[in-house]
Amino acid sequence: MARILDGAALAAAIKQEVAEEVGRLAAHGVRPGLAAVLVGHVAASEIYVRNKVQACAELGIYSDLITPAADVSTEAMLDLVATLNARDDIDGILIQLPLPPQVDSKRLLDAIDPAKDVDGFHPVNAGRLLAGRPALAPCTPAGVIEILKRSNISIAGQHAVVVGRSDIVGKPVAILLLHENATVTICHSKTRNLGEVTRQADILVAAIGRPGFITPEMVTPGATLIDVGINRLTTREDFDRFFKGDAKREAAFAKRGSTIVGDIHPKAFEIAGTYTPVPGGVGLLTIAMLMSNTVRAARMRRELPRRGL
Numbered sequence: 433m434a435r436i437l438d439g440a441a442l443a444a445a446i447k448q449e450v451a452e453e454v455g456r457l458a459a460h461g462v463r464p465g466l467a468a469v470l471v472g473h474v475a476a477s478e479i480y481v482r483n484k485v486q487a488c489a490e491l492g493i494y495s496d497l498i499t500p501a502a503d504v505s506t507e508a509m510l511d512l513v514a515t516l517n518a519r520d521d522i523d524g525i526l527i528q529l530p531l532p533p534q535v536d537s538k539r540l541l542d543a544i545d546p547a548k549d550v551d552g553f554h555p556v557n558a559g560r561l562l563a564g565r566p567a568l569a570p571c572t573p574a575g576v577i578e579i580l581k582r583s584n585i586s587i588a589g590q591h592a593v594v595v596g597r598s599d600i601v602g603k604p605v606a607i608l609l610l611h612e613n614a615t616v617t618i619c620h621s622k623t624r625n626l627g628e629v630t631r632q633a634d635i636l637v638a639a640i641g642r643p644g645f646i647t648p649e650m651v652t653p654g655a656t657l658i659d660v661g662i663n664r665l666t667t668r669e670d671f672d673r674f675f676k677g678d679a680k681r682e683a684a685f686a687k688r689g690s691t692i693v694g695d696i697h698p699k700a701f702e703i704a705g706t707y708t709p710v711p712g713g714v715g716l717l718t719i720a721m722l723m724s725n726t727v728r729a730a731r732m733r734r735e736l737p738r739r740g741l
């Protein structure tokens with residue numbers, strides 16, 4: 433039987449440590465603050481941002497939810513970022529993506545003060561990460577490393593294969609694994625004989641955005657499978673492709689009209705040594721790491737020594 437890595441328990445442990453850190457900072461008269469910018473009304477974004485604001489409240493982090501209208505201009509957003517950069521009560525700036533098409537996302541993200549870039553998307557933080565300097569690392573990749581370390585899965589010397597090379601997941605997770613002394617292979621849509629490469633993985637990280645793309649034939653039995661993918665299935669045909677006969681999923685699908693599957697086929701989990709489930713795995717670490725980054729940013733900006741996390 434494969435070992436399941438429980439994202440909820442790991443996220444709870446990280447949040448507990450963050451709450452303790454917030455308590456210690458309070459002794460220095462510091463309350464970490466996060467500005468969450470939610471543009472317009474994208475349903476999924478509203479849920480993500482609500483969860484982030486709620487996590488702040490639970491952990492004692494100050495949050496300011498700012499909700500520009502869907503037709504906001506790039507200039508108005510740049511003014512907002514400049515204001516947030518200058519505010520002393522704000523340590524982290526989160527701009528929920530995707531932004532409406534008229535807003536120049538790259539220009540905006542580049543305008544965030546790197547010291548407040550708690551999403552870790554700014555090129556300065558990407559560069560620092562690559563150079564092995566202290567950096568605010570992107571939350572989902574940082575969460576992947578936390579899952580492995582806290583579950584006592586050895587990384588050093590292992591062959592880690594990352595499928596996906598996006599700036600927000602694939603590339604940074606590969607760099608973080610390299611810093612942990614894994615031998616890292618990065619795959620993408622132009623990789624030849626993908627299955628041959630993924631079968632060599634001791635640790636396989638899938639960040640592709642395609643439901644159940646990694647099939648059992650692409651996995652070596654006993655491997656550690658880390659599934660970053662979040663894909664919503666809404667049709668009966670898609671549901672049956674992955675979960676036919678799964679009574680628990682069936683009940684949830686009947687109730688909500690959808691279910692989530694990762695980038696790794698559920699059948700591949702059956703031959704894994706260890707794996708992160710979807711839902712209930714990597715996804716739950718992302719907000720915990722955002723909270724951790726916010727507290728870290730608060731410390732780093734004030735040059736307070738780092739304790740705990």
Ligand SMILES: NC(=O)c1ccc[n+]([C@@H]2O[C@H](COP(=O)([O-])OP(=O)(O)OC[C@H]3O[C@@H](n4cnc5c(N)ncnc54)[C@H](OP(=O)(O)O)[C@@H]3O)[C@@H](O)[C@H]2O)c1
Binds near residue numbers: 572597660
């Ligand atoms: N909180 C979380 O847990 C969290 C956070 C972020 C993302 N996600 C999920 O993670 C997944 C990936 O997100 P992302 O933002 O990295 O996606 P992305 O920007 O679309 O990148 C997808 C990557 O997968 C590669 N790819 C696509 N088709 C492929 C194929 N047939 N064979 C091999 N590689 C292929 C692409 O290669 P090319 O570069 O060659 O096109 C690309 O590098 C999504 O399901 C997303 O929802 C989860």
